[in-house]
Amino acid sequence: MTIAIIGGGAAGFFLAINLKRLAPNIDVTIFEKSAKVLTKVAISGGGRCNLTNSFAEIKKLNQAYPRGDKLLKRAFRLFDHRDTYKWFEDAGVPLVTQDDQCVFPYSQDSNQIVVTFIKLARELGISVKTLHRLTSITSGERYTLTFNADTRCTFDAVAITTGGSPKAEGLSYLEALGHKIILPVPSLFTFNIPSDSIRELMGVVAENAMVSLEGTNLKASGALLITHWGMSGPVILKLSSYGARLINEKQYRFNILVSWINEVNCDKIAEYINSIVRENPQKKVANVCPYNITSRLWLHILKKAEIPTDRKWVDLGKRAINKIINLLSNDQYTVHGKGSFKDEFVTCGGVSLECIEFNTMESKNCPNLYFAGEILDIDAITGGFNLQAAWTTAYVAAVAISQPLINK
Template identity: 50%
Template sequence: MKTVVIGGGAAAFFAAINTKEHFPNSEVVLFEKTSKLLSKVLVSGGGRCNVTNSETSISSFSKCYPRGEKQLKKLFGTFNNHHTIKWFESRGVELVAEQDGRMFPKSNRSQTIYDLFLSETERLGIKIQLKSGINSIKQEGEKINLEVNGQNLLFDKVIVCTGGSPKLEGFNWIKTLGHKIENPVPSLFTFNIPNENITKLMGLSVPNAIVSIQGTKLKNKGSLLITHWGMSGPAVLKLSSFGSRMLSDQKYDFNINISWCGESNFEGVKEYFQDVIRANTKKKLFNIRPFNFPKRLWSYLLQRSEILEEKPWGELGKKQLNKLVQTICNDTYWVKGKTTFKEEFVTCGGISLEGINMKTMESKHIKNLYFAGEILDIDGVTGGFNFQAAWTTAFIASKLN
């Protein structure tokens, strides 16, 4: 049996290695368009490669995929993050979890993953051909005909792992096979907030903010990071992922509401403040920081509510208190534009899952043709979920069922 894996990224290597392990007598070849292998793996997670996430329940894990949740939930029954951890560990690469669940190689270097994949392909005798972009795929009886470097080659099985494309035209060669393509748009980006003083707080992180997109049900609670151009951090990145298509349609021009204290119930927050006032009548506002707000944030919120920091708590009038509570639990910002999140970005969209047998990853249009990785209309939030989708789909495709 001759199998070809198209691509030289995470999904392709995982597919090639596992195919050879499942079918030791088969010939496995990997074709990569460029002269480089595993480029994204090397830069991933800021050079540390966030391989997967330690989240324990399959149900919660699957919820981290705005596209592909339902299908992945089933696939995780066969190959999930625990399998990933064992897969790497059994090959000498220990993965270590950080407090937020992200898992990295113990070395903290992406190079470790790169080296492992390269040594595994060598050990298994997988052939790698660089500068070999596939231009077309055709079915020829039971076999598949690939056009590469001006030649036409026949294979028994083909696994396509060519990654996402920011443009629809990038999928033209697949479209001709009868597969529907979901329009690609960016996911995982940060919000630009022009003309606002908030960016003066750059570098400040608020652990439990609630960020919501006005006029939608999209809402997320988590850590919010102020940057010199706007807002980032897990709370924002998750929203960018779940709202990616809608925000693209809105041309990245929308309003967000923020609860800085992680509670959006106005009356509840007001009661909390009334207790603070009773306990600190004579003390100055800047000396008592509610919700353990960082000093710079508290000072900013008072300024934004047009209240003097020097004022004693007991002299806070009813109108001022309402304004302060409003700022703290329902602050509004205009977002205009987005910025690429350098540590991880992915494309939402790609090959529609409708045309794929989601038990085997085989094309419903062409027999013996399989898909894995970011080329599919599957993407996750930040935290190791995108690589996990690549490992899972590649492992299942490598069974060639």
């Protein structure tokens, strides 16, 4: 049996290596369009490669995977984050789990993953052909693949692992084979908030914020970083992932509501503020920051509420207190555009999961055609979850290809 794996990235190499280990007689060739393989793995996680997560803080899978949670729930039964951990350590890459539950190579060097994959591929006899861009694919008794619009080869099976395609046209050859394509849109971006004084607080972090998309039930919690262009940090990236499609439909113009203190219950906040008034009646408002928010952020809120910084807590009227409560819990900003998050960026959309057999990653339309990785309509928040999806879908495909009788 011969198989062509299209795309020499995370999913392509993981699929090839596992397949060759499971079925050494299969002839496996990876075709990569560029001159180098595994380039995204090399730059992932800022060059450190956040290759999975402990999942300790994930209660429901759709918290981490806004798209693809159902497929992954099933696929994780075969290969989950614990299997990933063991796989890499067995391959000679010791790992470390950070306090934030992200898992990295102990060496803190993504190149170790690249070198390990290339070495394993060589040892297993996997052929790697760079500068081979798949330009068309036709199905018949076997698959006929055309590379660079001139070189033709035929294979018994094909696995497409070409990663996220920024444009739907990049996937038209798969649409021609009967696959539904979900419009690709960016995910994991920062929010531009031009001409708002909040940008003067560049560098300020609200450690425990909650941000929601106005008019929807989409919200996220976590640290918020104010930048010179607007807002970033885990909470913003998470919200950009949850709302990726909707925000795209709104052409990146929308309102957000920020609770700087991850609390929206006004009665609770009022109780807390009244306790500050009772305990610090003669202190100036500027000198007591509620909920331990930073002094710069507190001064910004006071300015927005038009409360003089030298006013004493006891002299705050009901109206001023209500303004404070509202700004702490429900501060509105208008986003005009997205920035980029260059440490980790993924595409939402791709080959619809409606066309995929969840147990095998095989196409429902084309027998012996498999998919793995970001080409599928699966993507995640930051934290190693995207690479985990690539490892899992690749592993499931490898098992299915190697054991067709069990899975079909």
